[in-house]
Each structure stands twice: as C-alpha cells, then as structure tokens.
Amino acid sequence: MAKTANNKTGKDTGKSAKGGTIALNRRARHDYHLEDRFEAGLALQGWELKSIRAGRANITEAYANIRNGEIHLLGAQFTPLISASTHVVAEERRARKLLLHRSEIDTLIGRVQRDGYTVVPTALYWKGNKVKIEVVLAKGKQTHDKRETNKERDWAREKQRVMRRHNKNA
Template identity: 75%
Template sequence: MSNKKKDKGTEGGGGTIALNKRARHDYHLEDRFEAGLALQGWEVKAIRAGRANIGESYAMVRNGEIFLYGSQITPLISASTHVVANDRRDRKLLLHRHEIDRLLGRVEREGYTLVPTAMYWKNGKIKLEIALAKGKQAHDKRATTKERDWQRDKQRVMRSHNRNA
C-alpha cells in the first residue's frame, strides 16, 4: 500500500468535475442543494476521464422525483463493448424526500428554476450541486457586470496604491 495522496479531480479526491459558469450570469441563485446522481458504469468512467458537461442542463420534477436533463457525458471509445444509446439521457437525482418536497413547493408555487451549478467528487461519489434560481432580466445582467468590473478596478487601484506606499 502506498501512502501517496490522491490528486484533486480523481475519484475520492474531492475535486471539481464540471462547472456551470453561465448559471451565475443568467440567474439569481438562492438555496443550494447537494444531490447524488444515478449513473451507469460507463458514465462514471467517462466522468473520471473529464468528459462531463452541465453547461446547458437543468433539473425538473417528474412524478415526485427530480431528474437532470440536457447534461452530456461523452462515452469513452474503449469504455464498453455495448453501444451507448444516448449521451444526453435523463439522469435521476438522489435527494431526501423532505428536500424534494421543499424544492417541489418552491418550483411550483414561487416560480423558481432548478439549475445545476457544479459537479464534483465527494467521498468517492459523484455529487451535483443544484440551486433554486430566478432568471435575471437584461438590466440585472448589466448591473452585475458593472459591479464586477468596479470591484476589479477597485482592487487594482488598491494594489497599486499599497505598492507605492
């Protein structure tokens, strides 16, 4: 047995697999939940190789369960001997019943959307972070961009001021 640490991003390492960077730009993100994913064996191998994309995905409630739609896991050529039917299939999210009920109520009554924000390793398992989100209007997106630019400029000025002092 070796005493080497596992690298971030490998199984059990706790590293990030995929991020949905557009989610922060397009939505006001509120509550976040951690969900497990029901995956097939070839999907785990492909994710381990870094072939997952959640950029255009979303989650919806169907028959009292939550499913992930639009996520892409591209199969490895050598991963299996059988033909993979669909790399964008619907994947079931594994949550506690009270979490599903809470999400269902907020989505149906208050008009929220379930947006995946990150996929990562935790304790050797693949987890998906989903957030309750409200869509941003165009003027909200401009305001967010303006605020981010202002914070960046402010940091730049402070750094140069501290160097000269």
C-alpha cells in the first residue's frame, strides 16, 4: 500500500487515508464478553471526516443505542479542528446513525432486547475511502470474571517464560 503525504512539507507522515485503523476500543475486551461482530458505516458530517483524517477520533466511551428501529452511536468523540468552518456548531459527542442492513439491525435489536446484550464499538477504520466501524454484541463482565481473565493471561505469560527458559537450556 502506498503511503500518502499528509502535511504541507510533502513528507510522508506514515498515515494513509485509504486504509488502516483510526481508533480502537481496547477497554471493550476487558469489560465485556465479545460475541458477534458487525461492520457498519457511519453517517458523518464534513467536519467530522476532517477531524477523523487528522486523527482526532475517540471511541473508548462509545456505545450503541436503539431509537425508532435504527441504531445510533453515542459517546464517540470527534474533536473539531480549529480550521473547520466557524458557522457550524460542532457537537463532539452527538448521536451518529450506524448504517447497517435491515437484517443486521433486526438481529441486533432482537439480541439486545431479548437476551440482554449491549452493542459496543471496538474499532474505527478506513475501508477504501469510507469510514467503517466494527460493532460487537457483548455481555458485561462481572468483577470476578475480570479477575479470572487477568489470572489466565498472567498464567499464559508465565508458561511462555518457563518454556523459553526450558528451551534455552536444552
């Protein structure tokens, strides 16, 4: 993939507008049991797209909500640029409509209302020249579940250390 020059000097900044991750929600893995993944488009305004290109997107506190048979992203923060148009009143955390197929919307609505799931965004990324968001059906973890996950991760790390030492000595 070719890298693009994104600054006035023409030097390569390493960020490409054609592909790659914009923002991740790493906290979601810690707080939820993640199950089914869906790829959705986002209904954005022009200033929001400019903000995303500048790397000013944050989805760590975001979640999806159901309104009138549609799914909206709430809590995502797109900080407006200073150079953006001044006549637009920018709402950093406004509700943004998620663009999904009707069958996917029905699946999400059914699982949320019937089975007690929540819809959490995990990644915001470029697909071609469009912004996509990965949303996941998730169930909240209890405190003891989080402790168990930490114990398993620590034990796996310790096993790797022991195996590395054992293989080094052999």
